[in-house]
Amino acid sequence: MNEEYMNVVMGIIMHGGNAKGLAYQAIQQAKEGNFDTAHESLQQANDELREAHDVQTDLLTRVAQGEVIELNLYMVHAQDHLMTAIAFKDMATEFIGQEERLQALEEK
Template sequence: MKKDEVAMIGFEIVAYSGDARSKLLMLLKEAKSGNFTNVTEGIASVDELLKKAHESQTQMLAAEAGGEEVDLGFIFVHGQDHLMTTLLLRDIVMDMVELYQRTNE
């Protein structure tokens, strides 16, 4: 896989993860203010974005696992960083939403 192809996958991962991150932070603000009506729907949207990011990642991983030579670049590494931090943020936001819900009961 050529460097420009890997870079495009990296850009996809950054875009999907970035959108998911933005939505997570918005949902956290909603929960903090006591508005939980959109949280379940919002998390489903976040999960769909993260699924797309993961699918992009898997495309490259499968190529390399299949023996294809992959020319890595910083953009892909940057995408991986975005995806991993967003996955962690999702876990933290879910815990915080649960805490906010408990305090508002």
């Protein structure tokens, strides 16, 4: 396994992990009523997911061009991190919307 391959794997893991952490941070900010900050954190999470997706897309493009890419547990782990981060960010978005609604109702 070469260094370039491991850089791809680690790029997906790193950006996916950053996105998930930012989404969690956004939930905590929303619970405190800091919705502007929560939305900023969600945007940063989206930016991290875009970075991970770009790394992944580069790899997929290379495969489409005929390059043989080794599939192993490292890559499976990276893809798992990315998919989990995407799902978590989507759920965080929903949670923050519900938290905004709940806090608005409580203010009435």
